[in-house]
Amino acid sequence: MRPTVVQSSLAKRAAVEFVATAVLLAAISGSGIMGERLASGNVAIALLANSIATGAILIALILAFGEVSGAHINPMVTLSNAARGSFPWSETPAYIAAQVIGAFSGIALANIMFGLPVLFASHHVRTGWPSWIAEIVATAGLITVIGCCVRWRPASTPFAVAAYVTAAYWFFPSTSFANPAVTLARSMTDTFSGIRPLDVPAFLASQFAGAAVATAFLEWLLHEN
Amino acid sequence: MRPTVVQSSLAKRAAVEFVATAVLLAAISGSGIMGERLASGNVAIALLANSIATGAILIALILAFGEVSGAHINPMVTLSNAARGSFPWSETPAYIAAQVIGAFSGIALANIMFGLPVLFASHHVRTGWPSWIAEIVATAGLITVIGCCVRWRPASTPFAVAAYVTAAYWFFPSTSFANPAVTLARSMTDTFSGIRPLDVPAFLASQFAGAAVATAFLEWLLHEN
Amino acid sequence: MRPTVVQSSLAKRAAVEFVATAVLLAAISGSGIMGERLASGNVAIALLANSIATGAILIALILAFGEVSGAHINPMVTLSNAARGSFPWSETPAYIAAQVIGAFSGIALANIMFGLPVLFASHHVRTGWPSWIAEIVATAGLITVIGCCVRWRPASTPFAVAAYVTAAYWFFPSTSFANPAVTLARSMTDTFSGIRPLDVPAFLASQFAGAAVATAFLEWLLHEN
Amino acid sequence: MRPTVVQSSLAKRAAVEFVATAVLLAAISGSGIMGERLASGNVAIALLANSIATGAILIALILAFGEVSGAHINPMVTLSNAARGSFPWSETPAYIAAQVIGAFSGIALANIMFGLPVLFASHHVRTGWPSWIAEIVATAGLITVIGCCVRWRPASTPFAVAAYVTAAYWFFPSTSFANPAVTLARSMTDTFSGIRPLDVPAFLASQFAGAAVATAFLEWLLHEN
Numbered sequence: 001m002r003p004t005v006v007q008s009s010l011a012k013r014a015a016v017e018f019v020a021t022a023v024l025l026a027a028i029s030g031s032g033i034m035g036e037r038l039a040s041g042n043v044a045i046a047l048l049a050n051s052i053a054t055g056a057i058l059i060a061l062i063l064a065f066g067e068v069s070g071a072h073i074n075p076m077v078t079l080s081n082a083a084r085g086s087f088p089w090s091e092t093p094a095y096i097a098a099q100v101i102g103a104f105s106g107i108a109l110a111n112i113m114f115g116l117p118v119l120f121a122s123h124h125v126r127t128g129w130p131s132w133i134a135e136i137v138a139t140a141g142l143i144t145v146i147g148c149c150v151r152w153r154p155a156s157t158p159f160a161v162a163a164y165v166t167a168a169y170w171f172f173p174s175t176s177f178a179n180p181a182v183t184l185a186r187s188m189t190d191t192f193s194g195i196r197p198l199d200v201p202a203f204l205a206s207q208f209a210g211a212a213v214a215t216a217f218l219e220w221l222l223h224e225n
Numbered sequence: 226m227r228p229t230v231v232q233s234s235l236a237k238r239a240a241v242e243f244v245a246t247a248v249l250l251a252a253i254s255g256s257g258i259m260g261e262r263l264a265s266g267n268v269a270i271a272l273l274a275n276s277i278a279t280g281a282i283l284i285a286l287i288l289a290f291g292e293v294s295g296a297h298i299n300p301m302v303t304l305s306n307a308a309r310g311s312f313p314w315s316e317t318p319a320y321i322a323a324q325v326i327g328a329f330s331g332i333a334l335a336n337i338m339f340g341l342p343v344l345f346a347s348h349h350v351r352t353g354w355p356s357w358i359a360e361i362v363a364t365a366g367l368i369t370v371i372g373c374c375v376r377w378r379p380a381s382t383p384f385a386v387a388a389y390v391t392a393a394y395w396f397f398p399s400t401s402f403a404n405p406a407v408t409l410a411r412s413m414t415d416t417f418s419g420i421r422p423l424d425v426p427a428f429l430a431s432q433f434a435g436a437a438v439a440t441a442f443l444e445w446l447l448h449e450n
Numbered sequence: 451m452r453p454t455v456v457q458s459s460l461a462k463r464a465a466v467e468f469v470a471t472a473v474l475l476a477a478i479s480g481s482g483i484m485g486e487r488l489a490s491g492n493v494a495i496a497l498l499a500n501s502i503a504t505g506a507i508l509i510a511l512i513l514a515f516g517e518v519s520g521a522h523i524n525p526m527v528t529l530s531n532a533a534r535g536s537f538p539w540s541e542t543p544a545y546i547a548a549q550v551i552g553a554f555s556g557i558a559l560a561n562i563m564f565g566l567p568v569l570f571a572s573h574h575v576r577t578g579w580p581s582w583i584a585e586i587v588a589t590a591g592l593i594t595v596i597g598c599c600v601r602w603r604p605a606s607t608p609f610a611v612a613a614y615v616t617a618a619y620w621f622f623p624s625t626s627f628a629n630p631a632v633t634l635a636r637s638m639t640d641t642f643s644g645i646r647p648l649d650v651p652a653f654l655a656s657q658f659a660g661a662a663v664a665t666a667f668l669e670w671l672l673h674e675n
Numbered sequence: 676m677r678p679t680v681v682q683s684s685l686a687k688r689a690a691v692e693f694v695a696t697a698v699l700l701a702a703i704s705g706s707g708i709m710g711e712r713l714a715s716g717n718v719a720i721a722l723l724a725n726s727i728a729t730g731a732i733l734i735a736l737i738l739a740f741g742e743v744s745g746a747h748i749n750p751m752v753t754l755s756n757a758a759r760g761s762f763p764w765s766e767t768p769a770y771i772a773a774q775v776i777g778a779f780s781g782i783a784l785a786n787i788m789f790g791l792p793v794l795f796a797s798h799h800v801r802t803g804w805p806s807w808i809a810e811i812v813a814t815a816g817l818i819t820v821i822g823c824c825v826r827w828r829p830a831s832t833p834f835a836v837a838a839y840v841t842a843a844y845w846f847f848p849s850t851s852f853a854n855p856a857v858t859l860a861r862s863m864t865d866t867f868s869g870i871r872p873l874d875v876p877a878f879l880a881s882q883f884a885g886a887a888v889a890t891a892f893l894e895w896l897l898h899e900n
Contacts, residue, residue, distance in 0.1 A: 012896055023816060030846025038719035044263035044270045045719045048277075052723075053845040055281070056730070060839035063831045064823035068896070109812065113805050113848050130338050137334065141248060148289035156288050156383075158831075162838075163284035163387075170278040171255025173338050221237055221293070269488035269495045273502075280506070355563050362559065366473060373514035381513045381608075388612075389510035395503040396480025398563050446462055446518070494713035494720045498727075505731070580788050587784065591698060598739035606738050606833075613837075614735035620728040621705025623788050671687055671743070 013069035014094045018102040020061045020073045025106030025185050026113075027057040032192030033114050046192060047169060055166030062158035071158075074179040075099055076211040080143050083215050086150075096181075103185035111189055122187055122194025126174060131199075132206045134172035139210030140217070141168070142178045147218040180204050238294035239319045243327040245286045245298045250331030250410050251338075252282040257417030258339050271417060272394060280391030287383035296383075299404040300324055301436040305368050308440050311375075321406075328410035336414055347412055347419025351399060356424075357431045359397035364435030365442070366393070367403045372443040405429050463519035464544045468552040470511045470523045475556030475635050476563075477507040482642030483564050496642060497619060505616030512608035521608075524629040525549055526661040530593050533665050536600075546631075553635035561639055572637050572644025576624060581649075582656045584622035589660030590667070591618070592628045597668040630654050688744035689769045693777040695736045695748045700781025700860050701788075702732040707867030708789050721867060722844060730841030737833035746833075749854040750774055751886040755818050758890050761825075771856075778860035786864055797862050797869025801849060806874075807881045809847035814885030815892070816843070817853045822893040855879050 008016075031053035035046035062071040070087070072078045075096045081087035087095075108118045145164050149157040168176035177183045177195070183204060187197040195203065233241075256278035260271035287296040295312070297303045300321045306312035312320075333343045370389050374382040393401035402408045402420070408429060412422040420428065458466075481503035485496035512521040520537070522528045525546045531537035537545075558568045595614050599607040618626035627633045627645070633654060637647040645653065683691075706728035710721035737746040745762070747753045750771045756762035762770075783793045820839050824832040843851035852858045852870070858879060862872040870878065 008896075016896070019819075026812075027842050027846045030848075031842070034722075034845050034848070035719055038717075038722060040717050040719070042263075042265050042267070042270065042717070042719070044260055044265070044267070044274060045717065045723070047259075047263060048270070048274060049719060049723060049845055052277075052727075053842040056838040056842035057846075060820050060835045060842065063828055063835040063838075064820040067827035068823070110846065113809050113812075115805055115848075130340055134338050137251075137338075144244075145285050145289045148293070152292035153288055153380075155828075155831075156380075159384075159834075160285045160288040163281040163288075167252050167256070167278040167281035167285065170259050170274055171252045171282075171335065173255075173259070173340075221233075221241070267488075267490050267492070267495065269485055269490070269492070269499060272484075272488060273495070273499060277502075355565055359563050362476075362563075369469075370510050370514040373518070377517035378513055378605075381605075384609075385510045385513040388506040388513075392477050392481070392503040392506035392510065395484050395499055396477045396507075396560065398480075398484070398565075446458075446466070492713075492715050492717070492720065494710055494715070494717070494724060497709075497713060498720070498724060502727075580790055584788050587701075587788075594694075595735050595739040598743070602742035603738055603830075606830075609834075610735045610738040613731040613738075617702050617706070617728040617731035617735065620709050620724055621702045621732075621785065623705075623709070623790075671683075671691070 008068050010091055010094055014098040016065045016069040017072060017095055017098040018105070020065050020069075020071060021099045021102030021181055022106035022109065023061060024054075024057060024073055025103045025182065026110045028054050028182065029107055029186065029189050029191060029193050030110040030113065033110065036192040047175070050193065051166045051169035054169070055162040058162040058165055059158050062161060066158060069095075073099065074142075075181055076139060076143060076179060076207055077146060080147070080211050080215045080218075084147070084218060099181040100184060103181040104188065107185040107189050116189070116191070119188040120190050122190045122196050124190070124194040124196055125199065126195045127199045127202065131174040132202055134174040135177060135203050135206035136210040136213070138168050138172045138174065138176040139178040139207040140214040143211050143214035144217060147214070147222065151222055174203070177203055178207060178210070180207055183207070233293050235316055235319055239323040241290045241294040242297060242320055242323040243330070245290050245294075245296060246324045246327030246406055247331035247334065248286060249279075249282060249298055250328045250407065251335045253279050253407065254332050254411065254414050254416065254418050255335040255338065258335065261417040272400070275418065276391045276394035279394070280387040283387040283390055284383050287386060291383060294320075298324065299367075300406055301364060301368060301404060301432055302371060305372070305436050305440045305443075309372070309444060324406040325409060328406040329413065332410040332414050341414070341416070344413040345415050347415045347421050349415070349419040349421055350424065351420045352424045352427065356399040357427055359399040360402060360428050360431035361435040361438070363393050363397045363399070363401040364403040364432040365439040368436050368439035369442060372439070372447065376447055399428070402428055403432060403435070405432055408432070458518050460541055460544055464548040466515045466519040467522060467545055467548040468555070470515050470519075470521060471549045471552030471631055472556035472559065473511060474504075474507060474523055475553045475632065476560045478504050478632065479557050479636065479639050479641065479643050480560040480563065483560065486642040497625070500643065501616045501619035504619070505612040508612040508615055509608050512611060516608060519545075523549065524592075525631055526589060526593060526629060526657055527596060530597070530661050530665045530668075534597070534669060549631040550634060553631040554638065557635040557639050566639070566641070569638040570640050572640045572646050574640070574644040574646055575649065576645045577649045577652065581624040582652055584624040585627060585653050585656035586660040586663070588618050588622045588624070588626040589628040589657040590664040593661050593664035594667060597664070597672065601672055624653075627653055628657060628660070630657055633657070683743050685766055685769055689773040691740045691744040692747060692770055692773040693780070695740050695744075695746060696774045696777030696856055697781035697784065698736060699729075699732060699748055700778045700857065701785045703729050703857065704782055704861065704864050704866060704868050705785040705788065708785065711867040722850070725868065726841045726844035729844070730837040733837040733840055734833050737836060741833060744770075748774065749817075750856055751814060751818060751854060751882055752821060755822070755886050755890045755893075759822070759894060774856040775859060778856040779863065782860040782864050791864070791866070794863040795865050797865045797871050799865070799869040799871055800874065801870045802874045802877065806849040807877055809849040810852060810878050810881035811885040811888070813843050813847045813849070813851040814853040814882040815889040818886050818889035819892060822889070822897065826897055849878075852878055853882060853885070855882055858882070
């Protein structure tokens with residue numbers, strides 16, 4: 001098992017979390033806009049583009065930045081690692097701040113590039129138990145996949161995470177946000193991938209619940225026989 | 226060749242088989258539902274989403290869990306391994322029970338998330354020699370690919386299995402079930418990926434036949450020159 | 451560089467070439483049939499399914515069988531290896547016979563599974579300089595990619611070959627056959643992936659020319675500085 | 676970290692850059708033509724084919740040629756490496772010349788294969804700040820991903836680059852050229868992937884700007900803690 005904390009300074013690692021989360025959000029949001037514009041109303045084709053682009057950018061980002069910052073790109077990953085003792089609590093606020101600011105920056109970048117307002121609230125309704133259950137399970141699954149891969153096959157983690165996210169778009173009715181920074185930022189784009197600000201808190205709560213379950217499961221699974 | 230039986234307790238390994246099979250079935254069934262709902266009647270696009278999502282979730286699951294339980298996720302894999310002496314017969318019932326219960330749980334999860342009855346019998350007719358031949362060949366191919374990869378390129382097994390399954394959706398008229406746990410559970414969802422309960426026994430028999438052929442082939446191929 | 455000739459007997463290695471080529475052809479032809487039937491007349495969607503399924507099955511086949519027979523699955527690969535001294539001429543006839551018989555067996559399997567005549571001549575016209583140039587370049591590219599990967603990154607060869615073939619479907623007007631066994635067998639299915647028997651000889655000649663160019667290029671590139 | 680300069684002579688390495696860039700451009704342009712012809716007017720499907728084919732050919736090319744020439748295939752990569760001291764300035768002109776000549780050769784090949792004029796100027800308008808910002812960011816991202824992967828995970832670089840480019844098609848309104856050789860050559864095909872000659876200079880300037888930013892970022896990130 002490689003050390004999660006590599007030798008770069010916290011400033012460099014936080015900068016990398018900022019950049020990676022910004023690019024991820026630009027990819028999620030931008031490919032949603034492009035897909036919807038070109039798909040002639042066939043939503044499945046737009047979602048295919050959206051899910052393939054998101055998975056592909058995750059491969060690139062985690063391969064490029066995994067050895068610098070761990071490429072968490074997700075506050076739930078950072079918190080779960082901290083709770084399990086594999087990431088220092090003292091560095092958690094810097095990571096999460098970088099991720100959240102990066103996420104909004106990425107949404108703004110996509111909006112600007114596609115000629116839209118820099119930030120504008122979404123009207124995309126995403127609420128109700130199906131979505132909340134989906135976010136609980138999707139987040140638990142993501143945290144579990146990451147925890148197991150980092151433990152046993154660290155070099156393959158980028159592919160596992162990307163593949164999980166690409167699939168999760170399709171079998172969770174919420175299309176699987178599974179990331180509070182992503183959720184917050186996507187409330188500020190009234191496009192294909194948006195979420196109404198009103199619906200954000202329940203998504204965040206569901207993601208916390210899912211991450212907590214996964215963290216406990218990993219503790220049980222990975223420690224002692 | 227890595228040992229198939231790793232150090233985790235049987236309880237942990239069976240739990241992992243349960244979780245992995247549940248997630249696999251949720252992905253197969255959920256992505257079928259989502260694909261069909263969004264594809265505006267173009268079945269090829271729905272099947273593209275279905276096959277990509279299934280392959281992707283298999284990469285994630287086998288990378289994450291392969292080092293714990295072997296990530297069989299399929300009673301035929303467990304039985305074939307046992308028959309070839311690389312998995313203990315004494316643990317086979319626990320594995321298969323975990324897989325079958327996991328499969329039904331995953332189908333139930335997808336049905337709940339998409340607002341459908343928890344379990345409801347499929348009316349999707351899948352019968353006749355073309356489908357049965359397909360299941361024999363598809364299962365034989367899957368068992369052969371796994372057996373060869375585990376022997377020679379264990380680290381690449383997740384990618385080989387996922388790629389095989391994604392392709393198999395397209396060239397077998399049955400869309401390739403190749404897994405008794407998957408087959409049983411898919412009889413309980415009347416959606417895109419379902420199979421009529423009446424058609425299940427012949428699929429199971431075909432899968433047994435295919436696995437038996439592949440097991441014999443592997444014995445011949447992998448032992449002595 | 452790993453030895454091309456592994457320890458299995460010629461009988462086992464030829465059997466593996468037979469099986470692999472049969473499965474490849476069943477995948478090419480079967481996914482073409484399935485794609486065309488489901489795509490509601492949108493040929494791009496059918497070709498997307500066809501190219502993804504072909505690439506995916508190649509990953510599985512080369513990962514599974516590469517360490518046994520080298521997973522040539524293509525007479526041009528066998529001949530080019532022999533010409534470059536990395537495969538014995540004495541075994542070449544057995545390999546090529548296995549590949550050609552396997553190819554026809556795979557086409558027959560797909561035809562049977564999809565309820566069509568076992569073998570029936572194609573009426574798909576594929577002729578003219580654009581197609582012939584395409585086959586020359588496509589075959590040269592395939593042989594070059596394989597030769598370089600086997601020399602420098604053998605473990606990644608399955609992914610390079612699969613990616614090359616998936617791409618080649620799209621940028622060669624012939625959709626890139628690049629394989630005499632594949633070409634001969636595809637003349638016996640009057641479906642999406644077929645080729646008129648009359649057009650086969652020019653394809654074979656183009657493939658020989660492309661393989662010869664690539665073999666000479668590899669000799670220059672890989673030997674001495 | 677492997678040495679960027681391998682043992683082959685400059686002539687061989689430049690030849691490889693020529694071949695790789697030619698094949699890349701044939702793939703970009705050819706798959707655009709094929710996609711548009713077959714997609715029945717659904718541009719999203721054409722772009723899906725275009726982006727998947729481009730990513731796939733990059734995997735094959737970088738796996739095959741990375742150990743020979745470094746597989747830059749992009750003057751910005753060569754210049755950025757030279758500026759960072761990991762590639763000799765003295766060899767830079769030969770690399771860039773090979774890439775540019777290769778790019779035009781690849782465009783000409785695609786045009787010939789698809790029965791079009793060898794070279795004919797594009798009328799595809801690609802101008803304005805959204806596209807220029809996109810090219811700045813897309814090029815900066817590409818150079819950063821390559822620089823980080825070469826430093827930390829060289830064996831995975833082909834997959835990171837291919838995944839980045841596939842995603843970038845979808846979230847940059849310019850569809851991400853990010854490569855001066857590609858940009859120049861695509862002005863000479865009046866098809867799906869073309870760019871009006873008049874719009875080329877601003878794209879090149881944007882790419883230079885993006886590469887400069889990324890080179891400075893990499894200097895800061897990769898050196899000292």
